[in-house]
Amino acid sequence: MSTTHDSDVIIVGAGPVGLMLANILGMYGHSVTLLEALDELIDYPRGVGLDDESFRTIQTVGLVETVRPHTNPQHIMRLVNGAGKVILVNNPQTLEFGWERKHGFIQPEVDRALFDGLARYENVRVLFGHRVEDVVEDADSVTAVALVTGADGQITEERFRARYLVGCEGGKSPTRKRLGVSFEGESPSTRWLVVDVNNDPLGTPNVFLGADPKRPYVSIGLPHAVRRWEFMLHDDETEEQVTDPVFVNKLLAEHVPDPANLEFIRRRVFTHHGRVASSFRKGRQIVAGDAAHLMPVWMGQGWNSGMRDATNLGWKLAAVLSGQAGDALLDTYTDERKEHSKAMVDLSLTFGRFIKVTNPLAAAARDAASSVLNLFPQVKSYFADMRFKPMPRYTRGVLADPSTQVSGSAAASITRRIIPVRTANTTVSPVGVQFPQPRVNTPAAENVLLDDAIGNWWSVVVWGNDPTDVLPQASLDKLSALGARLVSIVPETQREWAQQHMTDGVLVLGDHTGQVKKWFDDRPTPMIFLRPDRFVAGACLNQHGPATLDAILRAMSFTGRSATAPAAPALVH
Structure with missing residues (x-):
């Protein structure tokens, strides 16, 4: 039974x-x-x-x-052509979210x-x-x-x-x-052989994408002295053939002096989906x-x-x-x-289509176009900083529109015709995107990452003001039921004063780097409603706070029932 x-x-x-x-x-x-x-x-x-x-x-x-000991931060990717010439570098330097953008x-x-x-x-x-x-x-x-x-x-x-x-x-x-849902998309017929080895025979720490028309390949340096290669397979090459050690050694002969002396972890054929x-x-x-x-x-x-x-x-x-x-x-x-x-x-x-071009004329045209584009600093930085990667922007969901306070959706721009918006450095809405994670000073520790300071549930982040002074009691009661943390971020010069004068229960953080001030300087949204996943649910002028909060609560089907908010983690990093 x-x-x-x-x-x-x-x-x-x-x-x-x-x-x-x-x-x-x-x-x-x-x-x-x-x-x-x-x-x-x-x-x-x-x-x-x-x-x-x-x-x-x-x-x-x-x-x-x-986790950190099993990573190598700042994983640089270089796209090279068949002659080994670099035609694109991807090396983003940002720490926008508190960590290096790419790790192996x-x-x-x-x-x-x-x-x-x-x-x-x-x-x-x-x-x-x-x-x-x-x-x-x-x-x-x-x-x-x-x-x-x-x-x-x-x-x-x-x-x-x-x-x-x-x-x-x-x-x-x-x-x-x-x-019973559909699984829409494509599974290209191109197959690849992946080869992982221990005791990396190259020792270079980064990634090379070989856009070689004869046989595109990937070479990746990983932590713990692991090296990965991936080779595109031709249609007439069978799985039995390409996983044979003799065939694999022949593929690796252009990459290492002695392929037969490698310590293989695995050799496997896969298809991209x-x-x-x-x-x-x-x-x-x-x-x-x-x-x-x-x-x-x-x-x-x-x-x-x-x-x-x-x-x-x-x-x-x-x-x-x-x-x-x-x-x-x-x-x-x-x-x-x-x-x-x-x-x-x-x-x-x-x-993938850009890399795996096998027609020599098409590959030459691609390489020539890349060389010309690399002459333009803005284009070059577009690839180097990985700005071609679409960051998540939610337009429907647990959101409130920054202009209309409509519940459940948010436009990408702030359109309200009011002077703080019209004079802002940007009217691109922060709603539906991740909030940055700068380092701040707290009453308990200095130079800590923002998330470690505010905890892992909802937060209301206000620049320069005490949230209890700019929100009515009805809104504060709803935030209390939500378990949201009230946070005020001030210039470090004002932190001691703010800790003495702001309401008990408000977490005061000092912006000692100026990064938080810069973020709020650029945007007409001094009040941020921050979700547990660090996405901005609402961003507004202080007087729009109550309507924005109500719209967010409707979007999340909030019941009004109180629940104990999870404890904040220890202040580390």
Whole structure:
């Protein structure tokens, strides 16, 4: 007879997305059962690029110190032609979100750090060797039926019940198939051979994309002296042929003096896919990561897009589970994540087509055009600073329009015809994008990252003012029920005065670098409503605060029920 086990959320798949989502829900105090069909975590490299947005999420769940040793920050990418000439450099210098924009990383080690982090939570358990064969959903819950093979070879059935189930089982996701949603996009016929080796025979730390018309390739220096190569395969080359050591050594002969003396980790053929599910949620079942979208490897965004999913979904599930928000909040997960996922897929496919040109005349034309464009500093910096990568901008979801205070959507520009807007340095709206993460001084510590100071739930950030002076009591009561932290950021010169004169309970932060002042100087929005995922839900003049707050609460289906806000993390970094 099977036994039923209860928890708040079932996560299917102990890959990086499932592990991160379990960490977020565990941090917020919710019970999680993570079911994995394999007997252990995958121990070979897959993803190799980790970006600043993902590192910010790693910071939120308190795992920077265990992840950082398995990364190499400031991963520079050089696109070279068939002659080895550099035609494009990607080397962004920004620390906008508190971390270097690009890192190389060893995925098995980082995934292990996410897994080990779950030991902090008594309410989270991971069960390996549990293959989910069926899911039954009713009005109040969802039940996963898992088959478990015992040490004696006997197969037993176990049932797990929860309020929601999230499928993070990869591109062939049974959860997505059960939802009956389409998986739109393309799977180019081009195949690639990936080769990973230990004891990097080159030792150079960065990335080379070889746009060689004879055979495009990738060469990537990774942490822990790991080197990865990827080679495009021709149509007449079989998988058996290209994984033969003699063939692989011939491919590597142009890259290393002695291919036969390498310590190989793996040799595998793969095909790029670019697909996005038509919906990420149906009823009580949700998909995330590769189950929701498949990314070609060119922009290194597969792992990172999954982290964005977990970051977006995690706080929303927490709000619904705590009773703060209605079930409709979960519909905004598709609203907010689908379009950006599609944009990243499209960019990756386009970049891939640029690299894998095999016609010599077309390749020569590409190289010539790149040389000319590199003569223009603005064009050159556009690629160097990675400004071609579309940053997430949510236009529908948990948002309030900065001009009209309309709930649930936000235009990209502020159009209100009032002098503070007309005289602003920019009228590009900050609503729907990530708020930067500068370093600030706090009453307890100096030079800390903003997120470590304000905690991991909602915040209202006001420049120069006491939030309790510019918001009416009715709004303050709603913010209290939401569990939002009231934050005032002032020039460092004023911090001591502000700490003495502002209301108890308001967190006063000192802007000792001037970065926060510069941000508010440029924008006519001195009041920011900051979501737990660090996206701006609302930005406005102080007198528009009450209407903006009400619009945000409607967009998140806020119930008015109070819930205990998660504790702020220790002030580190």
